Amino acid sequence: MPLEAKNLSFRYERGLPLVLENIDFKIEAGEVLALFAPSGYGKTTLAKLLAGYLRPCSGEILLNGAPLPEKGVCPVQLISQHPEKAINPRWRLKKVLEESGELREDMLSAFGIEKAWLERFPRELSGGELQRFCVARALLSGAEYLICDEISTMLDVITQAQIWSVVLSEARKRNMGIIAVTHNMHLARRIAHRVFDLEKREYI
Amino acid sequence: MKKLNRRAKTLLLCLCLGLLLLLVYISGLLIPEEAYAPDFMAARLSPSLRHPFGTDTLGRDLFWRTVKGLSVSLTVGIAASCISAVAALFIGIAAAVGSKRVDGLISWIIDLVMGVPHTVLIILISFVMGRGLKGLLVGIACTHWCSLARLIRSEVMQLRAKDYVAVSRRLGKSGGWILVNHLLPHLLPQFIVGLILMFPHAILHEAAVSFLGFGLPPEQPAIGIILSESMKYLSAGLWWPAVFPGLTLVLIVFLIDKLGDNLRRVLDPYSAQE
Numbered sequence: 401m402p403l404e405a406k407n408l409s410f411r412y413e414r415g416l417p418l419v420l421e422n423i424d425f426k427i428e429a430g431e432v433l434a435l436f437a438p439s440g441y442g443k444t445t446l447a448k449l450l451a452g453y454l455r456p457c458s459g460e461i462l463l464n465g466a467p468l469p470e471k472g473v474c475p476v477q478l479i480s481q482h483p484e485k486a487i488n489p490r491w492r493l494k495k496v497l498e499e500s501g502e503l504r505e506d507m508l509s510a511f512g513i514e515k516a517w518l519e520r521f522p523r524e525l526s527g528g529e530l531q532r533f534c535v536a537r538a539l540l541s542g543a544e545y546l547i548c549d550e551i552s553t554m555l556d557v558i559t560q561a562q563i564w565s566v567v568l569s570e571a572r573k574r575n576m577g578i579i580a581v582t583h584n585m586h587l588a589r590r591i592a593h594r595v596f597d598l599e600k601r602e603y604i
Numbered sequence: 605m606k607k608l609n610r611r612a613k614t615l616l617l618c619l620c621l622g623l624l625l626l627l628v629y630i631s632g633l634l635i636p637e638e639a640y641a642p643d644f645m646a647a648r649l650s651p652s653l654r655h656p657f658g659t660d661t662l663g664r665d666l667f668w669r670t671v672k673g674l675s676v677s678l679t680v681g682i683a684a685s686c687i688s689a690v691a692a693l694f695i696g697i698a699a700a701v702g703s704k705r706v707d708g709l710i711s712w713i714i715d716l717v718m719g720v721p722h723t724v725l726i727i728l729i730s731f732v733m734g735r736g737l738k739g740l741l742v743g744i745a746c747t748h749w750c751s752l753a754r755l756i757r758s759e760v761m762q763l764r765a766k767d768y769v770a771v772s773r774r775l776g777k778s779g780g781w782i783l784v785n786h787l788l789p790h791l792l793p794q795f796i797v798g799l800i801l802m803f804p805h806a807i808l809h810e811a812a813v814s815f816l817g818f819g820l821p822p823e824q825p826a827i828g829i830i831l832s833e834s835m836k837y838l839s840a841g842l843w844w845p846a847v848f849p850g851l852t853l854v855l856i857v858f859l860i861d862k863l864g865d866n867l868r869r870v871l872d873p874y875s876a877q878e
Contacts, residue, residue, distance in 0.1 A: 453770055473776035485767040490789045500775050541775055 401429040403476065403545050403577060407459035410449055419445050425596055430575040434588035437598035443581045447549040451478035477543035481550045483530035487522045493533055494518040500541040510566045511536050528555045535563055539570055545577040564591055614866045621863045625678065632675020639668040640825060651844050658844035661837060670849045672825040674856060681807040684744035689799040692749035696756025714750045722747045726809055727818045740819045744806045752798040759794055763787050793871035800864035804857040811853060827853045
């Protein structure tokens, strides 16, 4: 079940310059690919395109040789950089998790999510705690590919390690592909099988 | 005694205001007609203990007439603003969710309705509908939804651009599910406050249109009617038929306005913590 981008180009509006131009890459199921580039090279835009949040101007995104499904649960899930924006402020966190599927005790404890947090509102938790919910929500949906858009940038090192180890072990268990968008070369080398440099357009 | 915080104080105030309005409404329903029946022996009496607001030229007790009139006003206000607010909710959501053409059409209608002064439009509609309570109700309901609809339209547009709505969509949730679970909880405070703030407008318009003679029939006790009658005798020195009913109307409108303002403060997440 490879996920591939073919000749992908994107601009935000007609008449504006292209943000991404003729991007080609491919990731196999069970692979961890790090997407690396300095700020402003379209990492987040590419992540949104791959998860179906945006539509490419030209080129296509193929999952297993077919375009992403329009309806139903998307098999490619994006976890964004800003957990506080990706969670409805008026929902208790239990509902946030239940939006994507059944709660799983083992996953809650693996992420260090405490029972009491489930009854709270998002403003009563910190950014790092919220991010665990976002990652758990994406994993609960049964996605085949996970796109992690700088998910650990704002976390302390211990929490980063904790979250990544859960994500990677879950990915191994389910043969899930992961695209990790990051600024951090050390992190990229530590978790990824391959690193794709968006600036030079090559694997390093 | 523990000191009450602002939220508790506001809620208490809201409760008291609500009770007062309810009292006026219920007593208006329960007053027998004899209480404000004409009594020529008691015509043109200035305010006294027996007639707190005095009597008019036909000897009708103005206090009870005013209470009865207020209760009619409250009925019109509640009915018209509820209809208006619900219409505004649906129209606002339709404009935000629908195609560009639907949005354009709705915005055009809103501009059109808002372009004509409310009072003139209510008079026209009420006149066409044959005046009376029905004409007034339809007139007020048809003119007051615009600004709330606009508010809800922009609110829905903002909400639909939020990350969590996009995430929800990629988790396979349908538009209806997102509307009920993500959007409506955010719209509810706007809706309730909009409804309550619409209420004094509706009452004032009811009184104004009745005052001008295009609303309720003259035999019905209504604030607008009382005020319009009192104008004839104002120069003859009868000041009380104008002053007391007018003051009560202002007071009620002011109270409801305060109620809406306080409720907004409690419901609005940005000031709820103060």
